[in-house]
Amino acid sequence: MIFILRLNTFLLIQLLFLFVSCNESDTPFPEKVSVEINQNSDIEIIPSEPLPNSAINFSHFNHLYNEINFNEKKVGIINIYSEYPNYTYAIEPKEGFTCVDDVSRAIVMLTKYLELYGHDDIALEKLKNLTEFVLQMQNQNGYFNNFLWNDLTINTKYRTSIAVLDWWSFRALWAIESSYPFLKSDLDMANRIAAASEKLIKNIKSDLPTSYLITEIINTIELPTWLPGKSAADQSAILILGLLNNYKRTRDQDSKLIIDHLAKGIMFMQKGDANNYPYGAFLSSENLWHAWGNDQAYSLLRAGQAFNNQEYIDSALLEIENFYPWMLQNGFAEAFWINKMNNNFIEVNRNEYPQIAYGVRPMLWAASEAYYYSKDDKYLTIANKLRVWLSGENAANKAIYNPDTGVCFDGIVGPNEINMNSGAESTLETLLMLIEIEKIKK
Template sequence: MVRRYNTLLTALAAAALAGCAAPHGARSVSHAPPAADRQRVNLAHFDHLFAEAVVGGEPVGVLRIYSEAPDYRFAIEPNEGYACVDDVARGMVLLAAMPTLTPARQRQLDLMTRFVVAMQADNGYFHNFIWHDGRINRDYRTSLAELNWWSLRALWGLEAALQKLPPASDTARRARLAADRLVANLVRDLPQRTGSTTVDGVPVPDWLPFGSGADAASTAVLGLAAHYRRTREPGTRALIARLGEGMVAMRAGDAATFPHGAHLSWRNRWHAWGNAQAYALLRAGSLLDRADFTRSALAEVDGFYPHLLRTGMLSSFALHRAGDRWLASDAERFPQIAYGLSPMVLAAGEAYRVTGDHRYHALAERLFAWFEGDNAAARPMYDPATGRAYDGIVGAAKINANSGAESTVEALFASMAMQGHSLP
């Protein structure tokens, strides 16, 4: 997960926000493209990143992780590799969300599914990276087969693909087996609801991934929800409920009190990237008829997202208790990345879908405007003409113009949501 952020963090501006209350200033002038092009889903750069490979003697499909400006050639991370489950699974979700798939897209989905299945280790979890020659990176810390982000993302990708693959195909059969095996692991390895611990005065649960990893739990719930819709397994339902309750326990503040209903990411920290708790809780609330999940999600969408828009967006902060107040420290405005904005756009769009309240659609449009140039850099971060999404805003008026797989797919997720399409 951290591979792209290490590069971005080297360019962070030293602009901590005391208490997270100081606005950046007036909202930047929007540089939105013409109305006919706004929010258009263009898979041209996705196709540029797509490649066929061979893993374990089998043809597979991958997305290259890094695509570097100005010519958007490809790069490799020397400790990790050039393609990973984390991004390919995202691509599978994207393709599965398309209303229809051409034969070429169907083939891409099949090949990418075969890649993810090939990365499953004997223990049921997934390795993450491959090298250029198709060897699996089995040893580096971000590629170990364990209960980690890439295994959770693999579940969401596999379950999404199963909604579009021919059910009788060999790829679908193998994907079902891989997903069922992984879910059995999660039911076994994630702890039962036990208790909580306190970090800087902030009580957090101890039964989520990594103890209090609500961010990782949100990815798990998106995959588990799709698994439950397919299988109706009681164990899957119970796990979704337990993880949802843990995410609810990570919410802090309310509409009038900082941090305005935000769900913390891990321990006492909030970061934008991967913070999809509101989106996952809305999906799980509808699926399990859990009004408490829906209320918790809407509290974040109603309170925290407008706060971020008023203050010019944030990248991260730590929360601590001072008497009867919540205060922030170590606040950072940058980097701001597609993977930080897309979960908010998805959550606002889902809130509109769940409630029918048009103000949530308006909020989603305001959040999506970040991609169109209404941001700290006053630069569009998604180009609907090329399908490129840039890798981040790294300082005031400064962007990272590379366009890797994560940024590209996350921006396309947001575009799909703005067009009214639901992710699987």
């Protein structure tokens, strides 16, 4: 007999900058409004087995993960915010308590876990339940809504939850296509993943302006106009990763064509070279580079290997070989903006903080992938210099990750100053780093 535990905890919301945000498209670190609400007593938490592992501590992930009944289905969810000192759940009042963005991160993390460690019934069960949640969040229009309210209604109105061509829909595609190989023996699940993916990609094919690869100049920088949000190379990288998995499953030539257009746009966003600032960095959008979600090099490496396209690979290696060492030597940043002057690029503004796991993980993945591709130890050296960010080689000179508890702090907010909250984004991005580190060891 399975006993159902009812969740009657108070969810606290505080006014502060929390670094585990699901609203990446515009403002990654929103202010929170202080209110206190009751978690709906009708939400039933279904007991689930914790994910154990001797090499990586999943305790905090197990804390953030719950299974609930949603739309008459058992689904897995990830609580977004978790606040120091007791790591109680919190909620952003305009968003919700769980979201497609972070559940999708968890799906990708579990697929990486299964690739590394092999069959694991507990991991597979969680993967299935999290995938079910994402499928339930697909809007009738084919895109995905992002947030779920604490009364188990879908947030369809707030700007970071609308079902449109944006981060959460791309991350949902990456997630469900990643989970498909592990869940395809469940024919119902496999068919629903395929149908959801097809419906979403049909919209993407229609809505991405890739018919005309034209450019425009904004803030002195020549930019592509055919990417999501016109020049969002960061979003394009996530979309490439989803489309690559789709192409592997379907061999859809349209997906391959979109990947090529996205890759061309990302390469157009690369500025500088080995000898000139910003040393081959891929801008994120317009004249802005930001650390979080900067998966451009990793996605180009994966696409280049999939399609034997050396141009993609060389572009990625240019950033990894030159910009990453420059960043490591000169100090991490949260973001910077550049302009072009006399055929050179100059920095016109910079944000040093916050520095977060979501800003380091993309670089670690790219450096590791470059090492797997080339077997050149210089990339392994870069990866090792990045991994120690977690253990104290950072601007705060403090460990960000505690291997005894599985807690990863939400970020460095100033010199020697840590945000000690530990929400979903920080936790999952750290686990993605740790799994990659274990993979390198093998």
